[in-house]
Amino acid sequence: MVPAENVVGELGRGHVVAFNILNVGRFKLAAGAIGSVQIVLETALKYASERKQFGVALNTFGVIQSKIAEIATRMYLAESVVYRTAGLMENRFQGLDLTVNCSKEAGKALEEYAIECSLNKVLASEVLDFAVDEGVQIHGGYGYIQEYPIERMYRDSRINRLFEGTNEINRLLVPGTLLKRAMTGELPLLEAAKAVSKDLVSAGMSDAEGLAGLNQMTQKAKKLCLMAAGLAAQNLGVKLKDNQYVLTGLAEMVLQVYAMESGVLRAQKVQTLDVSDEHKVFVEKAATLGAFGAFIILEQQAKEVLCAVEKGDSLSTALAGMRKLVRRPTVDMIGMRQEIAKYVIEKGHYPTR
Ligand SMILES: Cc1cc2nc3c(=O)[nH]c(=O)nc-3n(C[C@H](O)[C@H](O)[C@H](O)COP(=O)(O)OP(=O)(O)OC[C@H]3O[C@@H](n4cnc5c(N)ncnc54)[C@H](O)[C@@H]3O)c2cc1C
Structure with a gap:
């Protein structure tokens, strides 16, 4: 039994609260994912500047440069989507007291951005997956070895397409x-x-x-x-x-x-x-x-x-x-x-x- 004063939101409408938690979670997952893409890119850039093949650094090869440009471009789009959605939601929440026990208005406001939250989640998690995959590729065989941080990034990235609702x-x-x-x-x-x-x-x-x-x-x-x-x-x-x-x-x-x-x-x-x-x-x-x-x-x-x-x-x-x-x-x-x-x-x- 849940004491009446501990009920979250309105009686019988717990699903609104639960679904909105998912919405916010999806948006936050996207924000987290674009943070990770930046670390992946920096790690790949560092490795590509240090590793030499055929007497030159990897980052002088067009193939590697192309991968770097593509990660940065997709990151730019995902970041733009996250910033834009954050701005839209912030504007919508102006004047709403989100600390009041999951008010009806707050629930409605969040629900309006359910589609954007899903789009953020899908896009950012797939950009991150693309980035880690190419990050491993830039590392060559070393990308497959645990001593190199990109290997863990590759493994950790994968869950983002699964949880908070699969893509x-x-x-x-x-x-x-x-x-x-x-x-x-x-x-x-x-x-x-x-x-x-x-x-x-x-x-x-x-x-x-x-x-x-x-x-x-x-x-x-x-x-x-x-x-x-x-x-x-x-x-x-x-x-x-x-x-x-x-x-x-x-x-x-x-x-x-x-x-x-x-x-x-x-x-x-x-x-x-x-x-x-x-x-x-x-x-x-x-x-x-x-x-x-x-x-x-x-x-x-x-x-x-x-x-x-x-x-x-x-x-x-x-x-x-x-x-x-x-x-x-x-x-x-x-x-x-x-x-x-x-x-x-x-x-x-x-x-x-
Ligand atoms: C590390 C980890 C942490 C997690 N943390 C949490 C948590 O904190 N809270 C929480 O609630 N859950 C959590 N989960 C659960 C996670 O949200 C689910 O694993 C995820 O939603 C997928 O559900 P499922 O595993 O049952 O896969 P399934 O639903 O069995 O899906 C299997 C495949 O079928 C597809 N599929 C399923 N249904 C349909 C359909 N109707 N139409 C088309 N395709 C479909 C899926 O996209 C997927 O490709 C976590 C999972 C993991 C692995």
């Missing part, structure tokens, strides 16, 4: 929650999806350059995501909630959009701050490389979802619409990786800290 379950929660909110009228998702279909005629090529161009690209990415979700809901109806293949594809699209947009918004903000020019350049390059990388995944997922939910002429129409939304300028991704790697190697650590 599969967290992915499924994203479209599941969105659809639920759409059905209850909380979110005008289906209306937005219909508007995108009508608007496709005007979806031309992104013509702006730099961060403004990335912004345009992000808007198109969102439209693509809405289009795929709308067609999936329209064609599968109630069966959509049980189609994990399609739901996972949609989740991946939302994840990539949230990551690319967070990176771009942050890069825009950094340009207005009193920081060094080289820092501004790094952030812009990481946002660009990250956004283009995310868009490639997004395009593939959109194509798979459309092919699964449409057939015949409707599929051809949908794919034609999609082609309009994915038209984007080309960028020298290799050149960008080279510049990011050079900067990160010079610094010897993840550069935005």
Whole structure:
């Protein structure tokens, strides 16, 4: 028996408290994971500067530099997502007394960010896993030996994709929650999806350059995501909630959009701050490389979802619409990786800290 004064939250609504603990836990896991990525990167950078092969340090090889640039770029996106979500939640909690025994308002406020918390968890834990895997690879055979710290980092990282809800379950929660909110009228998702279909005629090529161009690209990415979700809901109806293949594809699209947009918004903000020019350049390059990388995944997922939910002429129409939304300028991704790697190697650590 629990004495009445010890009841947490409202009687009979303990699940709200429990689910919100999970939400906050997922967000905190992401914040912890990006801290770990920084340590992994620093460890790999140090080793790559000390270990010599063929008479030169490992960090002079393009293959190693490419890995370093990719870790730093994915880290930048994950960090941007965590910072953005922290800001969103902080703003939402303004004026709420979170110390009052799990108040209804606090529970509701936290619940509103359930999707973002899942996205944070999935993205950051997978960036960390990518970083430790490449970290071991940079260490070669020594990465497999316990005397080297990267070996433990590799083992310790793995749990993050499992606990606080596996990444599969967290992915499924994203479209599941969105659809639920759409059905209850909380979110005008289906209306937005219909508007995108009508608007496709005007979806031309992104013509702006730099961060403004990335912004345009992000808007198109969102439209693509809405289009795929709308067609999936329209064609599968109630069966959509049980189609994990399609739901996972949609989740991946939302994840990539949230990551690319967070990176771009942050890069825009950094340009207005009193920081060094080289820092501004790094952030812009990481946002660009990250956004283009995310868009490639997004395009593939959109194509798979459309092919699964449409057939015949409707599929051809949908794919034609999609082609309009994915038209984007080309960028020298290799050149960008080279510049990011050079900067990160010079610094010897993840550069935005
Ligand atoms: C070191 C460690 C610490 C932990 N700490 C805590 C803790 O402090 N508090 C706590 O509550 N829990 C804790 N856990 C438990 C953890 O949250 C669970 O292990 C995790 O949620 C996965 O559940 P499971 O192990 O039962 O796997 P299962 O649910 O059996 O999952 C196995 C596989 O099937 C997939 N799967 C399962 N159900 C579905 C579905 N419906 N649709 C699609 N795929 C599905 C999963 O994604 C996974 O790939 C901890 C676990 C470990 C290993």
